[in-house]
Amino acid sequence: MAAQLELVAGSYEQITFGYRVKTCENEWTAIADFTHHAHTASITAVAASERFVVTGSKDETIQLYDMKKRTEHGALLHHEGTITCLEFSGTSHLLSGGEDGLLCVWSTKTWECMKTIRAHKGHVTSLSVHPSGKLALSVGADKTLRTWNLINGRSAFIKNIKHNAHIVRWSPDGDRFAVVVNDKIDIYKLETASVTGTITNPKRISSVKFLNNSILVVAGDDETVRFCDVGKAKWVCEFKAHETRVKALDSLIVDDFCVLLTASNDGFIKMWKMHLKEELESPTLLGEVNTTARLTCLAVWRPSSVQPITDAPSEATTSEELARELAKKKRRIQETTEEVIVEDESKPKKKKKKNHGGKNSVKQ
Numbered sequence: 001m002a003a004q005l006e007l008v009a010g011s012y013e014q015i016t017f018g019y020r021v022k023t024c025e026n027e028w029t030a031i032a033d034f035t036h037h038a039h040t041a042s043i044t045a046v047a048a049s050e051r052f053v054v055t056g057s058k059d060e061t062i063q064l065y066d067m068k069k070r071t072e073h074g075a076l077l078h079h080e081g082t083i084t085c086l087e088f089s090g091t092s093h094l095l096s097g098g099e100d101g102l103l104c105v106w107s108t109k110t111w112e113c114m115k116t117i118r119a120h121k122g123h124v125t126s127l128s129v130h131p132s133g134k135l136a137l138s139v140g141a142d143k144t145l146r147t148w149n150l151i152n153g154r155s156a157f158i159k160n161i162k163h164n165a166h167i168v169r170w171s172p173d174g175d176r177f178a179v180v181v182n183d184k185i186d187i188y189k190l191e192t193a194s195v196t197g198t199i200t201n202p203k204r205i206s207s208v209k210f211l212n213n214s215i216l217v218v219a220g221d222d223e224t225v226r227f228c229d230v231g232k233a234k235w236v237c238e239f240k241a242h243e244t245r246v247k248a249l250d251s252l253i254v255d256d257f258c259v260l261l262t263a264s265n266d267g268f269i270k271m272w273k274m275h276l277k278e279e280l281e282s283p284t285l286l287g288e289v290n291t292t293a294r295l296t297c298l299a300v301w302r303p304s305s306v307q308p309i310t311d312a313p314s315e316a317t318t319s320e321e322l323a324r325e326l327a328k329k330k331r332r333i334q335e336t337t338e339e340v341i342v343e344d345e346s347k348p349k350k351k352k353k354k355n356h357g358g359k360n361s362v363k364q
Contacts, residue, residue, distance in 0.1 A: 005252070006033060006067070006301045008053050009263050010043025011293035016055050016063075019269065019289055023254070028271050030289035038063045038072065047086040047094070048301040052108060054094060055297075056083025062096060064111065067301055078104055078113050081123075089129045089150070095136060097124030103138055103148070119146060125166045131174040139165035145179060147193075157193060167205065173213045176230065180205050183220065187230045197233025201226065207249040211258055212276055219246035225262060227280055239282040242266050248298035259286065263298040267291050 007019040007030055015037050019030035041058035048054075052073065053065040062083055064073035081099030088094050093114075094106040103119035106112070120140025127138045135156065136148040141164050147157035167180035176196070179186045183204050187197045203220035210216050215236075216228045222245055226238040242264035250261040260272040260283055267290050274283035 004303060007261065007269055007289075008046055008048060008055075008299050008301055009248070009269055009291060009295050010046045010055055010057075010297040011291070011295050012042040013293045014039045014042060014057070015293060016043060016046070016065075017291050017293065018053075021271070021287075026273075026284075026286070028259075028287035030269065030271070030287060032289075034070075036063075036065070036072075038075070043296055045083055045086040046297045046299045047088055048299040049088040049094075049108065050091050050303050052088075052094075053299065053301055054086050054088075056086050056096065056098075058082045060098075062086065068303075074111065076106065076111065076113070078102075078116070084124055085127045087127055087129050089133045089136075093133075095127055095129060097127045097138060099123045101140065103127060103136070105150070117148065119148075120144065122164075125164065126168045126180075128168045128170045128177065130170050131172060135174075137168045137170065137177060139168045139179060159193060167208055169208055169210060169216075171210045171213050171230070175213070178208055178210070178216060178230070180208060185216070185218065185228070187233060197230065199228050199230075199233055199235070203245075206245065206247050209249045209251050211251055211260070215276060215280070217249055217251070217260060219249050219262065221245045223264075225249070225260075237280040237282060241270060241272070242268060247295055250298050250300050252300055252302065261298060261300060263295040265294050267293055267295065269295070269298065 005021050009017045015035055018034040020033040022029040039057040039059050043055050043057050045056035051068050053067055055063045060079055062076035066073045079098035079100050083098050085097040092108055094108055096104045101118055101120045101122055101124060103117040103124055105114045107114050119138050120142045122141030124138055124140050127136055129136050134151050136150055138146050143161055143164055145159040145161055149156040163181040165179045165181045170177045176187055176189050183201045185199045186195045189196050201218055201220050203222045205218055205220045207219045208216055214229055214231050216230050218226045218228060223240050223242045224238050225241040225246055227236050229236045241262045244264055244266045246262050246264050248263040252259050257273055257275050262270045268288050270288040271286040272283035273286045
């Protein structure tokens with residue numbers, strides 16, 4: 001087996017690390033490929049698509065890297081304040097959130113900011129794109145959870161929550177999602193937008209990742225990584241991953257097993273092999289690399305890692321309608337003719353206002 005993949009990690013030291021992974025059956029080796037010092041402040045977010053890797057920072061910029069050409073691709077200058085979250089929607093769009101309360105949609109063809117949502121009053125703390133590529137969730141410092149319909153350009157659902165959530169993640173099938181507040185995880189069902197289960201971690205949670213539709217892996221302010229059955233809302237397995245707190249998680253499926261990736265303040269990126277069977281067992285270490293930096297975020301780049309965007313929901317405006325539309329089988333449409341249009345729906349409109357653009361630009 002020779003999977004082509006690369007680990008990309010950001011750090012407090014402002015440096016982005018890239019490691020090419022050499023894969024064997026029971027041992028993976030991470031080989032230093034590049035280090036990049038494009039940011040002038042600590043790196044806060046990283047995301048990868050089939051072609052690009054993007055990093056966000058406290059320096060208010062998003063740096064672009066073309067992984068196929070192995071070159072820098074410029075910087076996106078639009079947010080004011082720290083870039084808090086980044087996520088690709090298929091291969092055509094990038095979504096970014098920041099301390100300025102904005103949620104921005106970027107075209108990966110032109111790298112223009114197509115639309116700007118004033119998503120939250122206060123920071124946007126996390127965002128997550130639905131597997132269909134047509135919805136996005138965001139949470140912020142205004143104690144709200146918001147669902148954005150990226151097709152008709154409307155806010156589909158707004159839910160007031162009691163606390164400021166700092167992480168939101170869709171499940172792979174898009175039927176449910178996880179919302180994290182400090183050390184607590186609420187599991188929501190899309191169809192009803194209601195909590196179906198709650199899990200409490202011993203420490204404040206720093207990162208979560210759905211390994212499949214039923215298993216959520218959780219890292220927090222300690223050295224232990226834990227696995228939760230979201231259907232039963234209970235812990236099913238845990239293991240010591242690092243010597244200090246685990247800051248970031250990612251995963252990928254290779255052949256018949258799952259590879260869990262962990263990054264820590266101790267400077268190590270580790271690769272773990274595990275089988276997602278009914279009775280989970282602690283993963284075995286495939287390989288590790290010491291970056292000697294304090295790591296903050298992690299992503300895995302693979303040329304074929306992004307799933308194609310499926311068909312979109314129609315003019316649904318509630319979570320129940322969105323769930324029904326997503327469950328239907330719809331006729332295929334030309335992906336190349338679609339356009340994401342998003343407007344400011346954080347509060348009811350009273351009158352139309354002209355968009356003066358702000359400092360949207362691409363610097364190369």
